Amino acid sequence: MPRMILPRESRPGKPDQDAGDRSDESPVVPWRKLLAWYRANRREMPWRGSRDPYAVWVSETMLQQTRIETVRGYFERFLAHFPDLRALAAADTADVLKLWEGLGYYSRARNLHAAARRVAESGRFPETAAEWAALPGVGPYTAAALASICADQPEPVVDGNVTRVAMRLRATPGDGRSPQERAAIAAWLRPAITASGAPGDFNQAVMELGETLCSPKAPKCLLCPLRAACRASAKGIPERFPARRPPKALPVRRFFAFIVPDATGRILLAQRPETGLLGGLWELPMAPIVATPGKRNGAAAARRALDALGLQARTLRSLGEIVHVFSHFRQELHVWEAVGAEERRRRKNRSFVHPADVAVATASTRALALCSESRD
Numbered sequence: 001m002p003r004m005i006l007p008r009e010s011r012p013g014k015p016d017q018d019a020g021d022r023s024d025e026s027p028v029v030p031w032r033k034l035l036a037w038y039r040a041n042r043r044e045m046p047w048r049g050s051r052d053p054y055a056v057w058v059s060e061t062m063l064q065q066t067r068i069e070t071v072r073g074y075f076e077r078f079l080a081h082f083p084d085l086r087a088l089a090a091a092d093t094a095d096v097l098k099l100w101e102g103l104g105y106y107s108r109a110r111n112l113h114a115a116a117r118r119v120a121e122s123g124r125f126p127e128t129a130a131e132w133a134a135l136p137g138v139g140p141y142t143a144a145a146l147a148s149i150c151a152d153q154p155e156p157v158v159d160g161n162v163t164r165v166a167m168r169l170r171a172t173p174g175d176g177r178s179p180q181e182r183a184a185i186a187a188w189l190r191p192a193i194t195a196s197g198a199p200g201d202f203n204q205a206v207m208e209l210g211e212t213l214c215s216p217k218a219p220k221c222l223l224c225p226l227r228a229a230c231r232a233s234a235k236g237i238p239e240r241f242p243a244r245r246p247p248k249a250l251p252v253r254r255f256f257a258f259i260v261p262d263a264t265g266r267i268l269l270a271q272r273p274e275t276g277l278l279g280g281l282w283e284l285p286m287a288p289i290v291a292t293p294g295k296r297n298g299a300a301a302a303r304r305a306l307d308a309l310g311l312q313a314r315t316l317r318s319l320g321e322i323v324h325v326f327s328h329f330r331q332e333l334h335v336w337e338a339v340g341a342e343e344r345r346r347r348k349n350r351s352f353v354h355p356a357d358v359a360v361a362t363a364s365t366r367a368l369a370l371c372s373e374s375r376d
């Protein structure tokens with residue numbers, strides 16, 4: 001069962017931030033209004049309200065480059081299998097990767113696992129952003145989130161959502177991607193997050209506002225608690241901040257990918273090296289395509305590629321193409337089923353397995369689904 005995370009409790013000695021004299025409210029970041037809006041409107045998440053460093057750490061790691069709705073189920077399964085730091089530190093890497101399967105950016109899982117072992121050995125969780133940032137895989141954004149949520153450190157989080165909100169509030173020129181721009185945003189937010197006395201809620205409130213109201217293309221300014229202080233909204237052109245950069249054309253890498261079943265229904269999969277892209281994950285045997293295969297020579301080229309992989313097949317059946325986008329390239333898989341195939345040369349990282357038993361790269365999982373659909 002997923003572990004229940006109790007709502008954050010009021011802490012004795014903390015002033016009620018929504019009551020009393022309001023004269024200390026920052027003129028540029030109306031944090032009282034921001035916190036009041038957040039506490040009334042925040043979406044329920046399995047990790048929200050927790051100050052447990054382990055649970056918050058897992059959630060923040062999963063949330064990097066991944067949408068909240070995607071993370072929810074993964075977070076609950078992960079916490080059900082590894083309910084605390086000790087359980088994660090003692091786990092096998094293969095089990096950690098299996099639970100991360102489909103979430104992408106697998107180096108996050110490897111780093112989280114390695115860092116959990118280090119924290120378990122040290123006997124205490126980090127508290128400051130600098131301590132968190134010393135762990136593998138914990139960047140400035142995650143370090144600030146953890147320090148503020150779990151230990152009340154006034155460290156502004158500056159992710160894409162926060163950058164957008166801050167640049168709109170000030171109608172700042174630029175695209176907000178350079179370290180200098182991000183540092184300037186952090187410096188600008190610091191007095192307000194300190195004055196708020198609730199750094200964790202402050203950071204989560206700005207992120208939530210950016211995610212729900214201050215969206216990139218259609219900000220809902222009429223509902224926004226910060227509207228009176230927002231220069232971009234006053235100008236009537238909030239969506240022009242931050243400035244957009246034209247999207248970068250990603251290079252394309254094309255591969256033949258072969259589905260090679262054995263007589264018992266297992267599939268031939270190759271395990272990638274432990275380090276690097278998709279480290280330790282399993283995938284279909286693949287060979288690069290040197291030129292785009294035309295309709296006439298597609299099968300002949302596929303057969304040559306199969307041969308280069310040390311495999312031969314009675315029949316080859318084309319199943320279609322899969323496009324999978326990584327941060328720095330597009331992977332195009334031309335998927336073939338190799339019927340009656342056998343290994344002419346064995347390779348040590350390759351074996352027949354049940355895909356459900358190992359962590360399989362997403363593109364290969366999609367290729368296997370293509371094969372199942374073709375049989376329906």
Ligand code: SF4
Pocket residue numbers: 165168169213214215219220221222224225226227230232233238
């Ligand atoms: S008023 Fe509009 S543009 Fe300004 S912060 Fe709110 S939602 Fe964003």
